[in-house]
Amino acid sequence: MDTPQIVILTGPTATGKTALALEFSTRHGAEIISADSRQVYRYLDIGTAKPTPEQRAAVPHHLIDVVNPDEQFDGARFRTHAIQVIQHARQRGTRILVVGGTGLYLRALTRGLFHGPPADPPLRAQLQEQERTEGKGVLHRWLSNVDPPTALRLHPHDLVRQIRALEVFLLTGVPMSRWQQEHGFRERPFSTMTISLVYERDTLHRRIEARCQQMIRDGLLEELRQVWAIGYDPALPVFQTIGYAQMGALLQGRLGYEDALTQMATETKRLAKRQLTWLRAEPDVQWFSPRQEREIATALETFWNEGHRANDVLGI
Numbered sequence: 001m002d003t004p005q006i007v008i009l010t011g012p013t014a015t016g017k018t019a020l021a022l023e024f025s026t027r028h029g030a031e032i033i034s035a036d037s038r039q040v041y042r043y044l045d046i047g048t049a050k051p052t053p054e055q056r057a058a059v060p061h062h063l064i065d066v067v068n069p070d071e072q073f074d075g076a077r078f079r080t081h082a083i084q085v086i087q088h089a090r091q092r093g094t095r096i097l098v099v100g101g102t103g104l105y106l107r108a109l110t111r112g113l114f115h116g117p118p119a120d121p122p123l124r125a126q127l128q129e130q131e132r133t134e135g136k137g138v139l140h141r142w143l144s145n146v147d148p149p150t151a152l153r154l155h156p157h158d159l160v161r162q163i164r165a166l167e168v169f170l171l172t173g174v175p176m177s178r179w180q181q182e183h184g185f186r187e188r189p190f191s192t193m194t195i196s197l198v199y200e201r202d203t204l205h206r207r208i209e210a211r212c213q214q215m216i217r218d219g220l221l222e223e224l225r226q227v228w229a230i231g232y233d234p235a236l237p238v239f240q241t242i243g244y245a246q247m248g249a250l251l252q253g254r255l256g257y258e259d260a261l262t263q264m265a266t267e268t269k270r271l272a273k274r275q276l277t278w279l280r281a282e283p284d285v286q287w288f289s290p291r292q293e294r295e296i297a298t299a300l301e302t303f304w305n306e307g308h309r310a311n312d313v314l315g316i
Helices: 016-029 051-060 077-093 103-111 120-136 138-146 150-155 158-173 176-183 201-218 220-230 244-251 257-280 295-312
Strands: 005-010 031-034 095-099 192-198 285-288
Touching: 005 016, 005 103, 005 295, 016 051, 016 295, 031 077, 031 176, 077 095, 077 120, 103 158, 103 192, 103 257, 120 138, 120 158, 138 150, 138 158, 150 158, 158 176, 192 295, 201 257, 201 285, 201 295, 220 244, 244 257, 285 295
Parallel strands: 005 095, 005 192, 031 095, 192 285
Antiparallel strands: none
């Protein structure tokens, strides 16, 4: 039996994944699955660097605008949705390009997830209340004591995943990192090629600074004002993520403009560093400069053509 093929185009933030994905998808008739943990949220377009409406009209995109800002979305939900998209595309003979830098989503899709306990809403509510009443960072410090590897992997502001990790530990007595180690991420449902874009550090940092400035020029502050005006609570986890957290502090008078912009760029650079660290630990990643479009195109065509030849041999 043949194995479905997917190409993953990943890399740190601000490396030009969207533009390159659009070019290759147009050339090869592929559809795009977004593997970005914030692009799933409606109304948050500028701060998440979503493809524009014109770009999405030119190439079908999936896993964008899936839930509202007050809903939860995790790796398991991403995997379920993405597999459905891949199966439907395969039935139509359409290629799939998975684009994004959320490592957990990419790993969940290509290597599976461990089967932990189901969500416990009362426990989650209790943990959220503890973070609110005892101060920001209390859950991350607790997680550092009971599950250091997971705490090290998670950003101190990533409250959703901290709560899930503590939920797993409290319900099972076993740290999430041990569950994941025993699972081993050994599932291989797809034939996968992973391409990561990478810039030299100083160049990437300049691109990040320019992107942050452009987001503000494009209306990031107004976007946040509008989504708050709809009625969404500024304390929601998604509004504590990079860009929205700093602009929220600016709107609430807790930061001045220059400090907000500086903090936004600094946190984005830290995110890029974490993304690189994660990717370097992943197997079989092919690294390219975004300027190596011809080499990337050759790698893509070779991978997809080998799949077609294999199907011909199998009579599929």
